[in-house]
Amino acid sequence: xxxxxxxxxxxxxxxxxxxxxxxxxxxxxxxxxxxxxxxxxxxxxxxxxxxxxxxxxxxxxxxxxxxxxxxxxxxxxxxxxxxxxxxxxxxxxxxxxxxxxxxxxxxxxxxxxxxxxx
Amino acid sequence: xxxxxxxxxxxxxxxxxxxxxxxxxxxxxxxxxxxxxxxxxxxxxxxxxxxxxxxxxxxxxxxxxxxxxxxxxxxxxxxxxxxxxxxxxxxxxxxxxxxxxxxxxxxxxxxxx
Numbered sequence: 603x604x605x606x607x608x609x610x611x612x613x614x615x616x617x618x619x620x621x622x623x624x625x626x627x628x629x630x631x632x633x634x635x636x637x638x639x640x641x642x643x644x645x646x647x648x649x650x651x652x653x654x655x656x657x658x659x660x661x662x663x664x665x666x667x668x669x670x671x672x673x674x675x676x677x678x679x680x681x682x683x684x685x686x687x688x689x690x691x692x693x694x695x696x697x698x699x700x701x702x703x704x705x706x707x708x709x710x711x712x713x714x715x716x717x718x719x720x
Numbered sequence: 721x722x723x724x725x726x727x728x729x730x731x732x733x734x735x736x737x738x739x740x741x742x743x744x745x746x747x748x749x750x751x752x753x754x755x756x757x758x759x760x761x762x763x764x765x766x767x768x769x770x771x772x773x774x775x776x777x778x779x780x781x782x783x784x785x786x787x788x789x790x791x792x793x794x795x796x797x798x799x800x801x802x803x804x805x806x807x808x809x810x811x812x813x814x815x816x817x818x819x820x821x822x823x824x825x826x827x828x829x830x831x832x833x
Contacts, residue, residue: 633819644810644823652819698819707814707821711764
């Protein structure tokens, strides 16, 4: 199993450009998440999808959109990139959300995408 | 809502000496607690988790943590540090049935030879 995969690994954008970060998991997990990591702030949740067909805002959703394409894939889109969106982006998945799944939310993380907006 | 405070932003230890990373949490419920490790330029890896079973939890690579409800703490320890333990460590809390995790700001561990 590859676990959680993310593409691309690195990206440089100019202010105003758009791009989509891709994430896929092969663990048959119900829920998927997008985080951003900035120095000294831990990880902050951008959006999450509790199950296929549903998405919800997290702590810092402004400037982002998401799509849960199917159970495996969850993409994050920046419509008009800004320098404040320079960060490392992590995708994660979890069993949580299905019938009979654990009540605790152990999440499995991808390797990250390092994004710079100039 | 749950929250986490990691009491040290940076810890420096000598190889072979004990490591202690401190974490206090706030939750209105009986939370689940996790420690994740992040090596430079890598993703996050689960070290261990507490999910309301035994209060002393053993994880990978010789780490363990003790859940103390009276002190609202979940400190991470290792008896003997190795050079490969140099990384950033995150304490994480989650309320039952909640999709969201709350991350601490992280503790950077440096191991001196």
